[in-house]
Amino acid sequence: xxxxxxxxxxxxxxxxxxxxxxxxxxxxLHGIQDSIxxxxxxxxxxxxxxxxxxxxxxxxxxxxxxxxxxxxPGRHTLQICQAESCQAMGSGALTAHAKALLAIDFHxxxxxxxxxxxxxxxxxxxxxxxxxxxxxxxxxxVTPDRLExxxxxxxxxxx
Amino acid sequence: xxxxIYVPRDSSALSLGANRVAKAIAAEAAKRGTELExxxxxxxxxxxxxxxxxxxxxxxxLAYGPVDTADVPGLFDANFxxxxxxxxxxxxxxxxxxxxxxxxxxxxxxxxxxxxxLQNYLEHEGYRGLKRALSLNGGAIVEEVTQSGLRGRGGAAxxxxxxxxxxxNTEAAQKYIVCNxxxxxxxxxSDRMIMEGDPLVLIEGMTIAGIAVGATIGYIxxxxxxxxxxxxxxxxxxxxxxxxxxxxxxxxxxxxxxxEVRRGAGAYVCGEETSLLESLEGKRGIVRFKPPLxxxxxxxxxxxxxxxxxxxxxxxxxxxxxGDFYRDYGMGRSRGTLPIQLAGNLKHCGLxxxxxxxxxxxxxxxxxxxxxxxxxxxxxQVGGPxxxxxxxxxxxxxxxYEAFASLWAVLGxxxxxxxxxxxxxxxxxxxxxxxxxxxxxxxxxxCRIGAVRGVEVMxxxxxxxxxxxxxxxxxxxxxxxxxxxxxxxxxxxPYPVLSALNHxxxxxxxxxxxxxx
Numbered sequence: 121x122x123x124x125x126x127x128x129x130x131x132x133x134x135x136x137x138x139x140x141x142x143x144x145x146x147x148x149l150h151g152i153q154d155s156i157x158x159x160x161x162x163x164x165x166x167x168x169x170x171x172x173x174x175x176x177x178x179x180x181x182x183x184x185x186x187x188x189x190x191x192x193p194g195r196h197t198l199q200i201c202q203a204e205s206c207q208a209m210g211s212g213a214l215t216a217h218a219k220a221l222l223a224i225d226f227h228x229x230x231x232x233x234x235x236x237x238x239x240x241x242x243x244x245x246x247x248x249x250x251x252x253x254x255x256x257x258x259x260x261x262v263t264p265d266r267l268e269x270x271x272x273x274x275x276x277x278x279x
Numbered sequence: 280x281x282x283x284i285y286v287p288r289d290s291s292a293l294s295l296g297a298n299r300v301a302k303a304i305a306a307e308a309a310k311r312g313t314e315l316e317x318x319x320x321x322x323x324x325x326x327x328x329x330x331x332x333x334x335x336x337x338x339x340x341l342a343y344g345p346v347d348t349a350d351v352p353g354l355f356d357a358n359f360x361x362x363x364x365x366x367x368x369x370x371x372x373x374x375x376x377x378x379x380x381x382x383x384x385x386x387x388x389x390x391x392x393x394x395x396x397l398q399n400y401l402e403h404e405g406y407r408g409l410k411r412a413l414s415l416n417g418g419a420i421v422e423e424v425t426q427s428g429l430r431g432r433g434g435a436a437x438x439x440x441x442x443x444x445x446x447x448n449t450e451a452a453q454k455y456i457v458c459n460x461x462x463x464x465x466x467x468x469s470d471r472m473i474m475e476g477d478p479l480v481l482i483e484g485m486t487i488a489g490i491a492v493g494a495t496i497g498y499i500x501x502x503x504x505x506x507x508x509x510x511x512x513x514x515x516x517x518x519x520x521x522x523x524x525x526x527x528x529x530x531x532x533x534x535x536x537x538x539e540v541r542r543g544a545g546a547y548v549c550g551e552e553t554s555l556l557e558s559l560e561g562k563r564g565i566v567r568f569k570p571p572l573x574x575x576x577x578x579x580x581x582x583x584x585x586x587x588x589x590x591x592x593x594x595x596x597x598x599x600x601x602g603d604f605y606r607d608y609g610m611g612r613s614r615g616t617l618p619i620q621l622a623g624n625l626k627h628c629g630l631x632x633x634x635x636x637x638x639x640x641x642x643x644x645x646x647x648x649x650x651x652x653x654x655x656x657x658x659x660q661v662g663g664p665x666x667x668x669x670x671x672x673x674x675x676x677x678x679x680y681e682a683f684a685s686l687w688a689v690l691g692x693x694x695x696x697x698x699x700x701x702x703x704x705x706x707x708x709x710x711x712x713x714x715x716x717x718x719x720x721x722x723x724x725x726c727r728i729g730a731v732r733g734v735e736v737m738x739x740x741x742x743x744x745x746x747x748x749x750x751x752x753x754x755x756x757x758x759x760x761x762x763x764x765x766x767x768x769x770x771x772x773p774y775p776v777l778s779a780l781n782h783x784x785x786x787x788x789x790x791x792x793x794x795x796x
Contacts, residue, residue, distance in 0.1 A: 142579060143541075145561030150503075150542055171561075184563040184720075187503045187545030203465030204660055205696045207710070208623035209651070241547060241664075241714065242463055243504050244471040245291045246622035246696065247326030247629055256506065260294035 124162070130155045131163045135170045145171060145181055149188055158189040193236040194229040196274045198222075199253040202239045205246035209261075214250050215239075217264040221271060234275060281314035282360045285333040285340070287390070289322035289475050290507035291468070296347065297330040303348040304332070307355050315360065321476020323390035324630030325377050333372055336362050342369040377646060382608060383632045384616050385593045386469075389476035395514040397522055400479045406524065408595030412487045413532045420491035421447050424594060426602025428614025433459055433550070433587030434662060434691040434767075436613075436680045439594075442584060445574035446492040449582040454494035456485050456536075457559065457578055457585040460501040460508070461543050461550040464663025466622040466694030470588035472630060474501070474508035477592070478515035482538060484591035486525065487598055488584050489536040497538040498578070500555050503545050512540050547664075547718040551766045552585045554720055565720045566766045587692070589618060608634035613679045621647045623696035624656070633678075640674040643697060654699040658783065660707075662691020664714050665771035667778035668704065689774065704783035709737035711775040715768060726769025729760045733776065746788050753780070 134151030138144045148167060152159055159182050168175045182188045200206075200215050219225060222235050229236045245251035248260035254270055262270075286292075286301040301317055308315050323331060323342075331344035332354075341362050343354065350367060357365040369375060383389075392399040400406065412420050425440025446454060458481065462470040473481055485497045501509055516538055519525040527535045541559055543549050549558045553567035556578050577583025593615065597605045605615045613635035619642060621628045626648035631637075643649070643656055650656050658668045667688035669676070676682050683690045698707075712733030719726045733756055739749045757773035764770035780787055 143559050143561035146541065146544060146558065150544070177562075180563055181561070185544035185546050187543075203714075204664060204707070204710070205466045205622040205694075207707075208696060208698045208702070240504065240545075241718070242465045242467075244462060244468040245294050246466045246468055246620065246694065247324070248291055248295060248329070249623060249628075251294060253504075258290055258294035258507075260291060 127156055127160045127162070128166075131160070131166055135167060139170055145173070145178070149182060153188060156192075158192050161190065194233050196234060196255055197236045197238060197253075198271070199238045199240040199243075201241070201243050201245075201249070201251045203242040203246075205242075206250035209249035211250040214252070214262060214264055214267060218267060218271075221268065235271070281316050283316045283318060283335040284360070285318050285320045285335070286330060287322045287476075288319035288394070288507070288511075289329075289390075289472060290505075291326055292322050292329040292331070293507065295326075295329045295345065299348050300330045300332065300346050300351065303351040307351050311355060313355075313360065318393050320392060321389045321394050322472060322630075323372065323378065324386070324472060325375070326628045327626065328369065334360055334362060338371070340372045342372040342375065343367040344369060377627060377629060377631075381632050382616050382634050384596050384605065384608070385473070385480070385589060386477075386618055386630065386632045387596070388480065389472055389630075392477065394476050394478055394511055395518055397479065397518050397524075400477075404599065405479055405595075406483055408598035409483050409487055409490075409524070410530070412490055412598050413530065413534070417447050417491045417493060420487065420598065423598055423602045424491075427593075427597040427605040428602075428609070428612070429590060429593055429597065429605065430613070430680065431587055432589035432593070432617070432692065434464075434689065436690070439586060439590050442574055442586070443488065443492055445572065446494070446582045446584050449575050451582045453496070453579075453581050454492055455578040455581055455583040456488045456492075456494045456497035457556070457583055458485055458497065458499040458591055459550065459552060459555055459585055459587050460499050460505070461555060462505075462588070462692070463502060463547040463550045464665075464692050464694055466660065466696035467620050467663060467692045468622075469618040469620050469630060469693065471505055471508055472618075473588055473592050474505070475511045478508075478512045479519065480592045480595055481512075481588055482515055482519050482525065484594035485538060486529065486536045487594050488586070488591060490529075490532075490534050492582075492584060494582075494584065495535045495537060497536060498559055499538070499540045500543060500549070500559055501540055502543045502549075509540055509542065516540070546720075547714075548720045548766075548768055551768065554766070555585065556583070563720070565722050566768075568765070589692075610634070610636035610677065610679050611681055613681070617678060617690070617693045619678065620692075620694045621697075622694060623659075624650045624652055624699050625697045626651050635679050636677045638675050638677050639669065639695070642678075642695060643674060647697070650697060650699045652699050652701075654701065656697050657700040657702055658698045658704065658707075658779075660696045660698075660775060661694070662689040663694055664711060665689070665767055665774055666691050666694075667774040668707065668782060669778070670782040687774070688778065689771070704779040704786040705737065705741050705788075708776045708779040708787075709734060709741065711772055711779075712737055715772040719768060723763070723765040723769060725760045725763035726765070726772075729756055729764075729769060730772060732756060733760075733772070737776075740787055743788055750780070750787060750789070
């Protein structure tokens with residue numbers, strides 16, 4: 121099955137599962153991104169047709185929310201909290217270290233497609249700052265050394 | 280008899296290795312042929328001690344922490360399952376100084392019970408509020424909530440009973456209960472702790488709200504950054520549905536209430552109630568004009584109660600023990616308790632539920648033990664990214680909505696973020712503007728454009744370009760945002776900015792005395 125075919129199946133399945141819910145658009149988009157990691161551009165027209173919306177409306181919703189991405193992420197997504205509590209505990213240095221290690225800025229993916237780096241504004245672990253999320257795992261009280269260790273483990277596929 | 284041992288499933292505990300510790304304990308027990316039952320409870324809210332492992336003994340629970348996987352064999356060697364001496368032994372959990380003097384009403388069960396066990400919930404006074412509510416008419420339920428003096432814990436502190444009464448008195452074919460679980464404020468995590476640690480109390484509170492005003496459908500709008508809360512809520516909803524505490528004909532009363540979790544998508548502004556409703560309807564989270572109030576025309580244009588997690592989770596105890604019981608806690612017009620969240624640069628970060636009236640100084644020094652770095656605490660931000668910064672000279676302020684308002688500060692959702700003396704307050708002011716620019720929904724100009732200009736002006740002040748004129752401009756811009764923005768995002772961003780400038784002028788290159796008014 122080609123990638124497009126696979127994506128189309130995911131998009132259609134998410135629409136079928138959610139379209140009868142009131143306010144179905146966000147659940148549909150989540151269903152797609154949960155499965156394939158982003159919202160592929162070809163999904164917009166399909167969703168618009170099924171929900172009787174304009175493509176502009178669907179695109180407008182996708183682009184409004186920071187969480188929805190329109191391009192595939194790397195194999196691992198690293199989100200580092202940028203909010204005040206983590207700033208008070210050194211997230212600035214941690215972020216600088218991550219950017220230097222990965223040689224990318226926020227909203228970028230490493231050239232080997234291994235890591236995407238994203239800012240996040242509060243993960244709710246302000247009692248043990250600084251916090252980050254690597255894929256589905258939360259890590260708190262993270263030092264630059266621990267970050268290196270986590271990235272190395274992820275690279276080796278030990279996540 | 281097998282020994283019962285508690286290892287939290289709270290995601291902050293998980294972020295510090297609680298799952299690994301639980302696995303290591305199970306493996307070690309199997310190796311030694313010891314029978315034990317591991318309960319995955321919520322967190323007690325003492326994050327410097329997480330993962331906190333508790334053993335149930337005939338004389339109460341004993342705490343060990345923070346436990347690392349490497350400590351596990353040693354704990355078994357020390358016979359910790361019988362309360363053996365070990366360097367990680369902290370003593371009886373309830374007697375720990377951080378917990379001993381708290382007044383946990385809303386958080387009564389958090390950290391104690393298995394969050395998704397209905398039986399455990401019932402054993403700990405769960406669903407008594409709902410049972411009483413089912414014996415009352417809608418007006419009497421609303422009256423009890425009004426009597427309690429409960430004000431919206433999301434930050435705006437609007438009287439919950441009045442909101443409910445409006446919905447009760449508005450006729451409609453369909454009404455909704457919406458829980459605002461978009462806890463985006465930095466330094467706050469009490470909603471998360473409730474949803475992960477005692478989700479049934481939120482479900483019960485929403486069910487009571489539905490029965491009170493005749494709403495049959497509820498939504499929990501949960502931020503996407505909280506996957507563990509989503510899991511716990513959905514488990515708890517399934518348990519409630521299976522046991523007839525949700526759905527049609529609840530406990531044989533003929534009342535109906537359906538509940539669903541909806542996930543947000545990383546937009547801070549969706550914590551604003553009208554923006555949240557737009558998002559729930561599947562649209563961009565653009566703020567609505569008010570009026571009409573959501574209580575009259577809310578979700579899908581229908582009367583809607585929209586309350587914060589803590590407000591709704593405080594309802595069951597109010598219905599169970601009565602509005603007067605709750606009202607007896609607190610001071611002035613701030614009644615009841617507030618779950619306070621200690622965060623940032625503090626030695627002992629965690630959750631303190633106390634009656635209103637406790638002072639910042641007590642919280643920062645008696646509970647938190649001062650800064651984590653050991654340096655002086657220079658500033659605290661109370662109430663999230665839109666809350667003011669308070670200097671040391673204001674630390675004797677009691678936690679009370681009116682006392683904070685009189686200082687041009689806010690209590691907000693009860694989060695307190697501490698900074699030591701290495702903080703640069705001009706940078707924090709710049710960050711407040713930057714955050715507003717990133718998160719603005721774009722509907723009103725003061726917020727959309729003002730925040731962008733605010734960052735530029737702050738950059739000039741930091742670089743000492745025409746400083747005096749730019750500080751005057753910053754004040755002018757803040758005035759426009761304060762008075763001209765449609766919602767609290769643009770309207771309150773000047774709180775952190777101007778409080779930083781007013782209390783810490785030296786960080787903006789001004790002499791202490793030179794604060795242009």
